[in-house]
Amino acid sequence: MHIIENGNVAAALGVRLCHVNVIAAYPITPQTPLTEKLSEYVEAGEMQAEYIPVESEHSALAVCIAASSAGARSFTATSSNGLLYMHEQVQWAAGARLPLVMCVVNRAVGAPWNVWNDQQDSISQRDTGWIQIYCCDHQQIIDSVIKAYWLAEKVSIPIMVCYDGYILSHTYMPFEVPEQEKVDKFLPPFRPDYALNPEEPANLNTVTLPDVRMDVRGELAHGYMEIRYLLHEEMRTSLTAAAEAEKRFADIFGRGGDPYVEPYLCDDAEYIAVGLGSLTYQLRVSVDTLRKEGIKVGVMGVRFYRPFPDEAVAKALKGKKGVIVYEKALSYGYEGALASDLKSALYEHLAGTGKLPFVQNFIAGIGGRDIKTDDLTQTLRAATKNRVSKEPVWIGLKL
Amino acid sequence: MGTRNYRRKTSHSEHGPGDGGRTGSWRVERPVLNKSLCIPCKRNTEACFICWLLCPDVVISRTIPPKIDLEYCKGCGICAEECPTKAITMVDEAQFSEEEKEKE
Numbered sequence: 001m002h003i004i005e006n007g008n009v010a011a012a013l014g015v016r017l018c019h020v021n022v023i024a025a026y027p028i029t030p031q032t033p034l035t036e037k038l039s040e041y042v043e044a045g046e047m048q049a050e051y052i053p054v055e056s057e058h059s060a061l062a063v064c065i066a067a068s069s070a071g072a073r074s075f076t077a078t079s080s081n082g083l084l085y086m087h088e089q090v091q092w093a094a095g096a097r098l099p100l101v102m103c104v105v106n107r108a109v110g111a112p113w114n115v116w117n118d119q120q121d122s123i124s125q126r127d128t129g130w131i132q133i134y135c136c137d138h139q140q141i142i143d144s145v146i147k148a149y150w151l152a153e154k155v156s157i158p159i160m161v162c163y164d165g166y167i168l169s170h171t172y173m174p175f176e177v178p179e180q181e182k183v184d185k186f187l188p189p190f191r192p193d194y195a196l197n198p199e200e201p202a203n204l205n206t207v208t209l210p211d212v213r214m215d216v217r218g219e220l221a222h223g224y225m226e227i228r229y230l231l232h233e234e235m236r237t238s239l240t241a242a243a244e245a246e247k248r249f250a251d252i253f254g255r256g257g258d259p260y261v262e263p264y265l266c267d268d269a270e271y272i273a274v275g276l277g278s279l280t281y282q283l284r285v286s287v288d289t290l291r292k293e294g295i296k297v298g299v300m301g302v303r304f305y306r307p308f309p310d311e312a313v314a315k316a317l318k319g320k321k322g323v324i325v326y327e328k329a330l331s332y333g334y335e336g337a338l339a340s341d342l343k344s345a346l347y348e349h350l351a352g353t354g355k356l357p358f359v360q361n362f363i364a365g366i367g368g369r370d371i372k373t374d375d376l377t378q379t380l381r382a383a384t385k386n387r388v389s390k391e392p393v394w395i396g397l398k399l
Numbered sequence: 400m401g402t403r404n405y406r407r408k409t410s411h412s413e414h415g416p417g418d419g420g421r422t423g424s425w426r427v428e429r430p431v432l433n434k435s436l437c438i439p440c441k442r443n444t445e446a447c448f449i450c451w452l453l454c455p456d457v458v459i460s461r462t463i464p465p466k467i468d469l470e471y472c473k474g475c476g477i478c479a480e481e482c483p484t485k486a487i488t489m490v491d492e493a494q495f496s497e498e499e500k501e502k503e
Contacts, residue, residue, distance in 0.1 A: 097408050156408060194411070203412040209420040212402050216415030222402045230408050 001177050007168035010138040010175055011077070011103045011161070012037035014145030016047050017183040018101075021072035021190075024052040024063035028082040029115045030165035031105040035077060057082040061089035061102070068098040069204060071195025073149065076100070079165060080107035083121045087128070094129030094231060096205050099152035099190070100159070101145060102130075106277070106328070107165040108367040116368020117165040119276060123329035123337050125160065129231050131238060132305040134276040135163040136262065138175040140303075143255065146178065150187050151245045155238040157231070164278045164328075166368075178253055186252050235307045242304060260309035261316055262301040265291065269298030271384045272317055272357075275326040276302055276338060279364070279371065283326065286377040295384050308341050314349030317342070320357040324383045326376070327392075328365045335392045336361050361392035369396050417471060422456070426474030428489035430467055436486035439463045450478035450487060 005013075011034050015023070023042070025035040041047040050067075054060045057078050064074040078086060083104055093100050104122045108114040122132060133148060135141045141163050148159040163169060194202070208224045215221040222230070242259045250256035264284050266272055273283045280301035290297045300316055302309070317323055323346070327336035334340065339361035350356045360383045365371040375395050382388055412418040434440040438447040440463060451461045458468040459478060467478075479487040 095409070194407075201414060203414075203418075205410050206412050207419065208410040211420075213420040214417060216413050216418045219405060220400065220402050221405055221407075222410070224410075226402050226405075227408065227410060234408070 001179075002174055003177055004172050004174045005138070006033070006170050006172050007135075007138050007141050007163055008034035008105070008170070009037055010142040011145055011163070012041065013177055014142040015075050015101075016041050017142075017178060017180060018073065018075075018146055018149045018187055019189075020047070020049055020075045022050045022052065022064065022067035022074040023076070024054050024060045024067070024074070025076045025078070026054055026057045026060050026082060028057070028079045028107075030107060030117075030169045031077045031079045031082070031103065033169070034103060034105065038075075057086040058089055061086045061093060061100075064100050064102075065089060065093050065096060065098055068093075068100055068192075069096070069196050071190065071192050073153075073190040074098075074100050075102070077103035077105065079105045080109050080115075080121045083125060084109060087125065090125055090128045090130065092205070093158045095227065097156040097231070098158055099149070099156055099192075101148045101152055102158065102160050103141075103145070104160045104162045105165045105169045106162055114367040115165075117167055118328040118366050118368065119162070119164070120329040120366075122160055122162045126306055126337060129157070129235065131155075131157055131159040131235070131307065133159060133161050134301070134303055134305055135161065135168065136278050136281050136301055138168065138173045139255070141168065142175060142177065143249065143253070146183055146187060147245045147249055149190075150248070151238065151241055153190055153192075154241050154245070155234055156192075157235060157238060162277065167278045176255075182252050186249060239304070239307050239309055258303075258312070260302070260304045260312040262303055263316060264299045264301075266298035266300055266316060268296060270296040270320060271298075271322045271324060271380075272320050273297065273299040273324045273326060273380055274302060274317075274338070274342060275299070276305060277328075279326055279328065282371065282373055283376055283380070285373050286380050289377050290381055290384070293381075295381065297380060297384060302338065305338070308345065310341075310345035310348060313342060313345045317346060317357055318350055318353075319355045322360060322383060322387065323357045324360045324362065324380055326362045326364055326395075328363075330363055330366075330392065336363060339392065358387045360387050360389070362395050363392050364395040366394070371395070416468070421470055422473050423468075423470045426469075426472060427492055428474045428476060429469065429492055429495065430472065430474070430476070430478050430487050431490050432464060432467065433486045433488070434464050436484045437464060437482075438484060438486075439465065440486075447483065449481050449483065453477055453481050
């Protein structure tokens with residue numbers, strides 16, 4: 001069924017279709033309508049879930065961690081400082097290998113207070129051991145939530161489904177709502193290896209010594225380092241599982257494509273603009289304009305940010321003259337995190353081949369500063385003539 | 400041999416001795432029991448057992464004489480502190496030979 005709704009409702013519908021058992025969330029702009037919608041579904045009996053109101057985001061994720069440990073499919077959502085307040089539990093959920101799904105409705109972080117969109121919130125959680133997926137439109141939001149549960153439960157790693165505040169969360173757009181029957185076919189019930197059980201009491205994620213140890217059954221159990229290494233290793237192999245999720249989804253719903261990157265007019269392009277989220281769809285307009293001028297340019301959205309699909313990215317950018325990275329976040333004191341990651345992937349896979357493109361970094365839309373398509377077009381045009389600067393260039397800065 | 404094939408990906412402790420590791424290696428001082436002062440030993444009957452009751456790591460047995468499991472005793476000294484007859488004293492681990500330590 002096609003409907004016209006906002007991005008938060010798309011996320012809420014996805015959560016409902018996944019038969020989530022426990023929802024715990026604390027309202028924060030621009031995520032609020034998502035949690036309100038979910039509480040409406042639960043109140044109206046349209047969703048058989050426990051909606052647990054909490055006093056903070058830290059508690060919201062703590063509730064989800066406990067619920068997931070007890071074998072319940074769990075969901076939370078947040079934005080901005082709410083995500084930062086959760087940070088300790090964010091790390092915990094990953095180390096505990098719980099397959100939570102959390103929507104991050106991207107918003108700038110304080111100080112100073114700002115409720116508008118950029119991506120500093122989720123980018124700042126890059127190294128927590130969560131998978132991060134970035135959505136460009138409402139269809140990707142609802143589909144990503146469903147795929148995320150399958151993938152999270154397959155690899156026992158939590159997933160953030162990130163989408164831009166207001167630009168997607170509050171904007172109305174048509175999208176297809178998957179049929180319940182098909183979602184049920186795609187996503188089997190959550191059956192973890194171990195769920196809290198009085199018959200099999202256990203102490204979860206207790207102090208773990210630097211070295212390995214014998215457990216009570218006399219088997220050699222991991223030390224802290226082995227547990228953390230496995231998280232990393234399985235993050236990397238989850239790239240393969242993501243491709244499997246994409247394929248299964250496409251087989252059932254007839255939608256989908258490359259699980260890692262979303263290219264637009266990239267095949268013959270000499271210059272590629274790269275970004276995360278809705279910005280890459282806006283960049284398509286600039287690409288269309290520049291194509292009319294005869295400039296061979298394309299745009300590639302990175303859908304999967306962690307684990308970083310370095311091979312897919314390097315393959316897509318091989319032999320291009322330039323890569324122009326637009327970001328709504330910054331690793332303060334250096335450059336955009338995505339630009340650094342792209343450089344790393346390019347160096348790893350293309351160094352010495354003579355096919356290493358230059359990388360130009362633009363920072364845009366910080367704290368909701370309006371990103372004008374004309375500005376994108378002009379900066380992209382300029383970057384295809386010459387690399388503009390070694391330092392990231394802030395678009396629309398009025399200093 | 401490593402832990403590659405261990406059945407879990409997380410830290411998951413079940414009840415039983417030693418699931419926190421061989422914590423005996425943390426010990427700096429060793430509790431030593433003087434049976435001639437210990438109440439259950441002297442009377443040869445179940446009595447006192449304050450050391451057994453208060454040991455936070457449950458490594459002292461409720462037996463005559465009480466036995467201290469040095470594999471897991473961290474050497475906190477609570478038993479020595481609480482023993483009403485001062486039958487337990489804490490002795491520097493350096494005073495025990497390597498041979499004795501290995502016998503543990």
